[in-house]
Amino acid sequence: MIFPVLKASSYILIHTPDTLKHYGSTQVTTRAKDSHDDYLKQLNRHLRDFKQVVNYAPNQCYIGNLLPDQLTEINQPWYAEANLLEGKRFGELGELMPEDEFYGLVKHVDSFDLVKLTAAFTKQVQEKLAEHPIFSQQNLALGAGNELSEIKQLLAEQDAAPLYFKDQLVGCIKRAHESDENLNSHVMLENLMAKASAYLAIINLQAKSGVDLSTVEYVVECSEEACGDINQRGGGNFAKAIAESAGCINATGVDMRSFCAGPTHALVNSAALVKAGVYKNVLVVAGGSVAKLGMNGKDHVKKEMPVLEDVLGGFAALITANDGLSPVIRTDVIGRHKVGTGSSPQAVISSLVTEPLDQNKLKLVDIDRYSVEMQNPEITKPAGAGNVPEANYKMIAALGVKRGDLEKKDLLDFVKKHGMPGFAPTQGHIPSGIPFLGHAIKMMADNTIEKAMIIGKGSLFLGRMTNQFDGVSFLLEKNSGTVAPEEGYNSEEVKRLFAAAMRKVADSLLGEGE
Amino acid sequence: MLKGKKLVILGDRDGIPGPAIEECLKTTEAEIVFATTECFV
Numbered sequence: 001m002i003f004p005v006l007k008a009s010s011y012i013l014i015h016t017p018d019t020l021k022h023y024g025s026t027q028v029t030t031r032a033k034d035s036h037d038d039y040l041k042q043l044n045r046h047l048r049d050f051k052q053v054v055n056y057a058p059n060q061c062y063i064g065n066l067l068p069d070q071l072t073e074i075n076q077p078w079y080a081e082a083n084l085l086e087g088k089r090f091g092e093l094g095e096l097m098p099e100d101e102f103y104g105l106v107k108h109v110d111s112f113d114l115v116k117l118t119a120a121f122t123k124q125v126q127e128k129l130a131e132h133p134i135f136s137q138q139n140l141a142l143g144a145g146n147e148l149s150e151i152k153q154l155l156a157e158q159d160a161a162p163l164y165f166k167d168q169l170v171g172c173i174k175r176a177h178e179s180d181e182n183l184n185s186h187v188m189l190e191n192l193m194a195k196a197s198a199y200l201a202i203i204n205l206q207a208k209s210g211v212d213l214s215t216v217e218y219v220v221e222c223s224e225e226a227c228g229d230i231n232q233r234g235g236g237n238f239a240k241a242i243a244e245s246a247g248c249i250n251a252t253g254v255d256m257r258s259f260c261a262g263p264t265h266a267l268v269n270s271a272a273l274v275k276a277g278v279y280k281n282v283l284v285v286a287g288g289s290v291a292k293l294g295m296n297g298k299d300h301v302k303k304e305m306p307v308l309e310d311v312l313g314g315f316a317a318l319i320t321a322n323d324g325l326s327p328v329i330r331t332d333v334i335g336r337h338k339v340g341t342g343s344s345p346q347a348v349i350s351s352l353v354t355e356p357l358d359q360n361k362l363k364l365v366d367i368d369r370y371s372v373e374m375q376n377p378e379i380t381k382p383a384g385a386g387n388v389p390e391a392n393y394k395m396i397a398a399l400g401v402k403r404g405d406l407e408k409k410d411l412l413d414f415v416k417k418h419g420m421p422g423f424a425p426t427q428g429h430i431p432s433g434i435p436f437l438g439h440a441i442k443m444m445a446d447n448t449i450e451k452a453m454i455i456g457k458g459s460l461f462l463g464r465m466t467n468q469f470d471g472v473s474f475l476l477e478k479n480s481g482t483v484a485p486e487e488g489y490n491s492e493e494v495k496r497l498f499a500a501a502m503r504k505v506a507d508s509l510l511g512e513g514e
Numbered sequence: 515m516l517k518g519k520k521l522v523i524l525g526d527r528d529g530i531p532g533p534a535i536e537e538c539l540k541t542t543e544a545e546i547v548f549a550t551t552e553c554f555v
Contacts (some may be wrong), residue, residue: 223518260555343531343551373528375555385554388528426555459553461526469527 002483004274005326006267006476008209009317009437011063011094012200013425014102016193016293017047017310018164023189024293024309040133046300046307048079050098053311055084058376061423062313064093064438068420077378079306090133093438094204096311100165101128101135105196106173106320106436108140109245114188116154117163117171119145135206146171161185170490180230190290193312194225194240197287201314202246205283211318217279219243220270222262224428242285251283259463260373260432261470262286263315263457267434268321268474271329282319288312289427296383296426303382313430317437324483327444327476333360335455335473343469349399352455352473360475364400367418367475368449371436372396373457374424392455393419432456437476445477452476516544523549 021027021043022069030037053059057078060066065088075083097105107115117125121143129135151172154160160172173192176183198221206213228235237254256266270281270282270510290312297307322328335352342348357364372392380388388421393415400406406414424431433456443449455473460466521544525532532551539546 176535214515259553342534344537345530354542380555383554385526386529388555391528426523428555431555457527460551461551467533467551469531 001332002322003328003330004271004319005322005328005479006437006441007207007318007320007323007326009093009212009434009441010208011091011203011316011435011438012097012197012204012314013059013062013094013311014097014200014288014314015048015050015310016099016102016290016312018099018167019193019312020047020292020293020297020307020310022162022164023186023290024295024297025291026294026297030298032313039301041407042301043294043297046305048306048310052079052084052306054089054096056086057083057085057087058378058423058425059096059311060085060087060091062094062425062435063091063096064442065091067439068436069442071421071423077305079308079378081278088441089179092442093208094201094423094508097200100125100170100313101132101198102193102200103163103165103171104129104140104142105200106192107142107171110192110239111197111241112147112176114174114176115149115171115192116146116160116174117142118148118151118169121145121165147320161189167391177229180231182229191225191238193290194223194287195238195245196348196467197312197314198223198238198285198316199245199287199398201285201287201316202242202283203247203475204259205316205318205468206246209318213246213248214250215282216243216248216251216281216318218270218273218282219248219251220266220282220284221255222257222266222284222429223251224257224259224262224289225287239285242287243283247285257384258456258457258470258472259460260429261456261458261472263432263434264472264474265327265357265456267319267454268331268334268472271331271474273319274319275331280321283316285316286313287314288427288430292427296379298386299383300379308379311425311427313425313427314432315437316436317434322479322483324481325479327441330475330477333357333362333475335471337457337469337471339468345395345435346399346402348471349395352441352457353396353453354399354403354472356473356475358511360370362451362475364396364405365414365418366452367451368441369436369443369452370396370418371420371431371440371452371454372431372436373422373455374420375422375426375431376424377422379426380422380486387422389419389422390415432458433473440476444476447478449477450478516542519544520548525549525551527551527553528555
């Protein structure tokens with residue numbers, strides 16, 4: 001069978017400490033309750049600067065400058081000054097961007113003139129982006145900027161959402177409707193930042209892989225945001241809006257949602273579209289979640305550590321027809337958590353891991369790496385959520401022991417050999433399965449691994465429509481080098497087959513006559 | 515052991531989800547007054 005391939009992927013992080021303070025859900029709800037709350041007072045002291053964020057090992061791993069295995073060789077806590085790296089802002093698979101440059105991108109992707117930046121700040125951003133290896137070549141729509149007094153007026157009179165950089169007011173985002181809360185300034189800020197970070201991921205994908213974005217026919221956006229108005233909340237469509245900004249002129253697209261499992265669903269669906277021949281090139285993309293900035297900040301402050309959820313995340317992945325080189329997406333090895341699966345850990349892992357493997361006569365140990373929920377444990381452990389990837393690996397291994405695939409004594413070895421440390425920020429959909437795609441492409445090219453299983457899980461119950469959660473998985477495999485045969489038919493071949501069939505009929509008739 | 519006790523169950527999506535804990539505790543004489551699953555990531 002000829003399978004579609006994962007041609008390229010990109011990963012971006014944006015350091016957004018001021019957005020964290022003003023728009024992260026933990027900070028917003030705390031401020032609403034008590035604007036003099038101790039946590040809010042202490043927050044500034046626990047925020048990192050851009051250099052610390054660049055030098056943080058998990059961030060270097062996320063943008064492709066370190067393999068997950070290399071992360072295990074670095075002492076923890078990774079955030080400790082002694083364990084910071086000489087990190088690079090630009091990575092093999094993407095980049096880390098500071099907040100001021102990002103505000104420039106938010107302005108650039110704004111189609112309704114909602115983003116207002118001061119003239120002085122606009123000039124500062126233009127100068128910085130002129131040094132950027134990608135954006136220095138592009139004509140960004142930043143405009144001349146506004147007077148600070150105009151920004152202040154919009155804040156005072158029109159409920160605009162202020163934008164700060166290093167605690168200085170540098171702009172605002174206006175509401176998109178006078179009374180519709182689905183288009184208020186806070187929602188528009190969240191959505192424009194999701195759009196701008198997704199745009200940055202695509203632009204990095206293009207720059208790193210050299211793909212011609214005009215060949216993209218379909219974009220699947222898989223974040224956890226919703227855009228729409230009072231009559232169609234969540235009507236969409238981020239995908240087409242992002243495609244437009246990125247210059248995917250021959251694409252349309254769709255938004256796909258399943259909380260954190262969205263990206264894995266999007267990859268499976270995109271692979272199916274390519275395999276079916278509906279589209280040749282499909283781009284999967286997601287930007288970051290403003291609400292989740294500083295989500296566990298109170299625990300981080302309590303533990304006297306930096307507030308590590310200070311970055312927006314984004315990624316993009318390109319699915320194409322088989323090129324004989326890139327890893328194939330095995331559309332015949334798909335796991336899914338069904339409505340009737342149940343919620344016990346063994347039922348969940350069976351549905352996502354062992355059932356699709358059993359159906360294809362593969363063993364648990366045949367999969368070199370499992371990419372599960374790849375949250376950075378330094379973020380989750382202080383908040384009491386434990387080491388999430390490790391917990392998932394232990395559950396896979398325990399099921400293996402129960403089934404007789406592994407000896408009990410080999411359980412922890414399995415976790416070490418087939419697992420990885422978590423290195424992704426807790427941006428919901430961003431850590432779920434997909435952070436390993438770029439590393440997997442590299443490791444398969446280097447013959448380090450042959451098979452990886454990508455597993456996404458989503459907490460549907462948070463939407464209060466069902467108590468169910470969700471999960472989906474697929475197998476990524478090193479390309480055997482067999483490419484798709486030419487499509488259509490060869491008329492000479494048809495004539496030859498037809499002649500052979502006629503000769504067979506004639507021979508048979510002659511035989512009957514004798 | 516749990517006779518006459520009221521139970522509130524808080525499950526974890528990446529650990530043991532609420533319905534799975536609930537299923538186990540149905541075999542006891544405790545009264546399950548609330549069960550939920552939360553996502554901590």
